[in-house]
Amino acid sequence: MTFLLGAASALQLPAYQALVPEIVPRKSITDAAALSSVGVNLARAVGPALAGLVIARLGVPFVFAANALSFALFLIVLLAWRGYQRPDTRVEPFIDATRAGIRYILHAGVVRRVLVQLACVMVPANALWALLPLIAAGPLRLSSSGYGLLLAAVGLGSVGGAFLMPAIRTRLGIGGTVAVASVIFGATSIALVLVPSLPVALAVLIVGGVAWIGVVTTLNGTVQSFLPAWVRSRGLAVYQLVLFGSTAVGSALAGAASSLFGVLPVMVAAGALTAVSAVLLAARPFPSLTGRDRAPMPSTDVPPVTEHDPALQGDVLVLVRWQVAAGHVRAFLTSMDALGHSRRRTGAREWTLHRDRDHPDTWAEVFRVGSWQEHIDQQTVRRTGDDAGIFSAVREHASDDPDIEYLITPDRTETPHV
Known part of the structure; x- marks a missing residue:
């Protein structure tokens, strides 16, 4: 009985405290x-x-x-x-x-x-x-x-x-x-x-x-x-x-x-x-919270991600290619480090940054999310004003808007087309 009381408290206390900001x-x-x-x-x-x-x-x-x-x-x-x-979020497994x-x-x-x-x-x-x-x-x-x-x-x-x-x-x-x-x-x-x-x-x-x-x-x-x-x-x-x-x-x-x-x-x-x-x-002082924007801010800076295909249940690999002039590389890398943390906060399970060997001005960030629906959440309900500001800081050092590709893990139960 004591164990059940403790377990119930573990469920109740976070939910109770989460009501305060509401x-x-x-x-x-x-x-x-x-x-x-x-x-x-x-x-x-x-x-x-x-x-x-x-x-x-x-x-x-x-x-x-x-x-x-x-x-x-x-x-x-x-x-x-x-x-x-209720907050506009979906029920997750x-x-x-x-x-x-x-x-x-x-x-x-x-x-x-x-x-x-x-x-x-x-x-x-x-x-x-x-x-x-x-x-x-x-x-x-x-x-x-x-x-x-x-x-x-x-x-x-x-x-x-x-x-x-x-x-x-x-x-x-x-x-x-x-x-x-x-x-x-x-x-x-x-x-x-x-x-x-x-x-x-x-x-x-x-x-x-x-x-x-x-x-x-x-x-x-x-x-x-x-x-x-x-x-x-x-x-x-x-x-x-x-x-x-x-x-x-x-x-x-x-x-x-x-x-x-x-x-x-x-x-x-x-x-x-x-x-x-x-x-x-x-x-190590606390980071300043003055001016931090914690409200949701859906992405409008990249091609919209609004449709959810029930057939796309596998992992999603997102490739974002940036063009960066040589004089902006150092500032770009500093901003990109913050963007990497932002991607992982909002859903990326892995995130890496690469440079094209044959085209040194081309940089590619690659990150993986668990599903297409999770990527939709990443771009909408999970993205805050702070995350939007980090993305804008990266884009200031790029020559143009990034090119984005989406790779979906195939469903191996499907019959291959001959």
Whole structure:
């Protein structure tokens, strides 16, 4: 049953978060993610206390029944949502859709950068949550109610931080907010074990809650606002995988290390590593998202691809020939590197660039997509304004519009013509 609950959450959470950009403007997505976190933290703070009261009076089955009813009410709200319009994307086979989502993330620099930063912060930072019960029972000498008080302090800081974050992000930007919050959370972990005092612990955990919500909501909101509609749920699923995977790995490492070296040195080391993760932002800052056009922009720069022949089910090999004068080759190659990532983000399973040996001004990019229908999707629903800008940058360095050929893998079940 626990496994089924976890599996259901893995399906529900990305879809739930993918709805946010359908409700709020793109510029408000990060703030909306923060408000969603307020609800989560309030539920964590109030839920166990309410559950305890209900169990005492009505028993455990009633609590689970009430929880199921809450999901039923949420389902009714979704079914009654008349303003929702499903994104204009086709239903894809599971394996193909999964591969397309992974390819997108591998070739989307912004998403990759966010996921790396998320893992670098979350693995050491989760030592605090894993070892907080030991800190409460050991240096702080608290009972279970005292441990609940510590959690309440974290929740209070998270709720307050959600309302502070918009002003902080406006002042520091995305990278600055994550860097400062990481340093503060790292200092929180260290101070908690170096000064074993309940008042100090409560104050430190409130500040730590602010920092925690600053990292999580800023990174989550950045991914939500950047991902285009056709791949948003898949991208958020990978985000959740990195988030919860880092939580599991960080907690396991902290528990194992504390059994060998003790809680204090592990917490100090984890806090230092969390703070040091901010150095990664100085070495490799987040790409600027200012002026990025993430809206769909169907291609009008190449011969239209609008008809789908059901007989064309095999792979499609696309050959695009460019004429480039010698003086533009260096700039062309720089732009073409970005175009290669764009092709693979939107569906190309392979992409290569070649130069004609006998005609040095002729360059050919060759890429393969899984089907003719996927190529149609690549040219229409998957192509964003950013992708269109990359294509235009390549064409500026070419002498003329490219020549395009399409090669279709033959159906070997057909009877050959004699």
